[in-house]
Amino acid sequence: MAxxxxxxxxxxAYARNLLLGIAxxxxxVGQAWSLCRLPLSIRDKFGIEAVIDLAKKMRADAVIGQFYNTDNVELFARNGIITIxxxxxxxxxxxxxxxxxxxxxGKMGAEYFAKKGFRHFAFYGTRDVVWSDERMQGFRETVRAANPSFTFSALCKNTQNALWDYDTNQLVTWLQSLPKPVAIMACDDNHAYHITEACQQGEGGGRLRIPDDIAVLGVDNDETICRLSSPNLSSLNQNIEQGxxxxxxxIDRILRDPATPREDVMVQPTHIVTRQSTDIYANNDQHIAEVLKYIHENISQKITVxxxxxxxxxxxxxxxxxxxxxxxxxxYDYILQTRIEKVAQLLCEGMSVSEAAIxxxxxxxxxxxRMFRQQRGMTPSEYRREILRLKH
Known part of the structure; x- marks a missing residue:
């Protein structure tokens, strides 16, 4: 027993879904694993040494945790404890x-918004945090590569503050300064929620409308946060449970063979779940915006020019x-690409190829x-098998 x-x-939800995957x-494998949850307050109040002492007392085989890079995590290995x-x-x-x-x-977020016709893009995150920095980089580079006339802006908080803390006035001022309509990707659902709160802070007629003025996309698809938000948040889903x-x-391989290579575990982004916060098709040309809206609302039907x-x-x-x-x-190509993307999303959500086709x-x-292979480089069946492989 581990x-x-x-x-x-x-x-x-990220942590809870990781726990579900472990369970x-x-x-x-038919094993009874012991999973002990420790609050971060132990690390913050007593230091990493207190976590190590607890792990030793509980005869833990492994510790999975959020560590500061100043934490001496090598101490775990010295005590025969696997650390991730x-x-x-x-x-x-x-x-x-x-x-x-x-x-x-980040790339997936930018492509999602570009297909909705946006020309103004922004990113909201936290500086010097790897997942925020890299998502912003993917978002920014994809926007700039798509069209040189697209605009990009970013607001990244200082890491000296807690990740959940933010300056409401600074955020409101930044949001009001952006050209409208603007598509904003946040580094995660918590930051996206900050935006929905800030949009309601404007005085009188200064309130910003979501999604009319600002479309907001988060990451992690945390159902609680996404549905608590007003309006409900769209979010990039990740296969966290598989992670x-x-x-x-x-961990099991290392316990069986301590010489097992220590490799990173990659949590893959899968698809975007659209809710009210991005339910708009923006375009400076009102006629094109109307056409885009019609295409997306009727994508399950055969649409002609x-x-x-x-x-x-x-x-x-x-x-x-x-x-x-x-x-x-x-x-024609836009409609085809949108239909194929929708098929891929349905396959990610568990439909069979025949069900998605219907x-x-x-x-x-x-x-x-044939069309799916042209767009994705593999058949729908191959794509579905790959999704199932990642999930299991």
């Missing part, structure tokens, strides 16, 4: 980290020209497979 100490913030692994760091501020080089491709998460499963598997022409007072040729200039792609109105699965 004895695991978990030193983290259990008010966050799932223990169940899968949950992403906190910076990655460790001497012990495995539970981390992720954060640049990719917990992989951590448990790594002629159908879109009827929505706006433009000829087919003029609509196609203005759409291509605004979105950088043809109407949901999106594809009558020919072979044709869907």
């Amino acid at each position: 004895r695991i100490l978990f030193l983290t913030d259990f008010s966050e 799932r692994y223990a169940h899968a 760091a949950q992403d906190f501020k910076a990655r460790f080089t001497t012990i495995p980290n539970i981390t992720g491709p954060h640049f990719l998460a 917990g499963y992989d951590v448990a598997q790594l 002629d159908e879109l022409v009827e929505l706006v007072p433009l000829s087919r040729r003029l609509l196609e020209t203005r759409f291509k200039r605004s979105m950088g792609t043809s109407i 949901e999106l109105g594809f009558s020919d699965i072979k044709n869907l497979s």
Whole structure:
């Protein structure tokens, strides 16, 4: 039986989902693992040495935790205790980290907003925190590569403050200064929630409307935070439970063979869950905005260009020209890309290929497979198998 100490913030869904993954692994291998949860206050009040003393008294095999990079984590190894760091501020080089491709998460956020027609982008996070810095980098570089005319702004808090603490007045002033409509990606759901609070702080007519003025996207898809927010927050989902499963598997391998390489565990971003905070299709051209809104609201149906022409007072040729200039792609290709992305999202959510095809109105699965391969480099079945592999 493995004895695991978990030193983290259990008010966050990220930690709870890691714990679920660890429990799932223990169940899968038929072992009764002991999981002891420790509050971060022990580390903050008494220091890392107190955590080590507790681990020794409880005969812990491993400690998973949020550690400061000044913590002497090598002391665990000297006492025969496996140590794994949950992403906190910076990655460790001497012990495995539970981390992720954060640049990719930022890239996914930027692409999501770009498809909605935004031309103004911003990022809100915390400086010198690895997951915030790398998400901002991926977001910023993707925005700049998409179109040189797109604008980008960032507000990053100082790490001397607690991650949950923020200056409301500074945030409100920054939000009011941004060109509108603007798409903001926050480094996580807590920071996205700060934005929704700040938007309600404006005096009188100074309040900022979500999503009309500001569209907000978080990361982690913490259901409690996302649904507590008004309006409800859209968020980038990550396969956190699988990360917990992989951590448990790594610990089990090390316990069986101490020579096992200490490798980082990567928590993969999967898809974006759209809620009210990004439920808008922005474009300076009101006719293109109307067309975008119609496409996304009716994506499960077969949409023709002629159908879109009827929505706006433009000829087919003029609509196609203005759409291509605004979105950088043809109407047909945009609809196809959006449909394929929706299929991928449904597959991530557990649908079979045939169920996703029916949901999106594809009558020919072979044709869907061909188009999906062109967009994603693999068939829907291969994509679904890869998702299942990551989950299990």
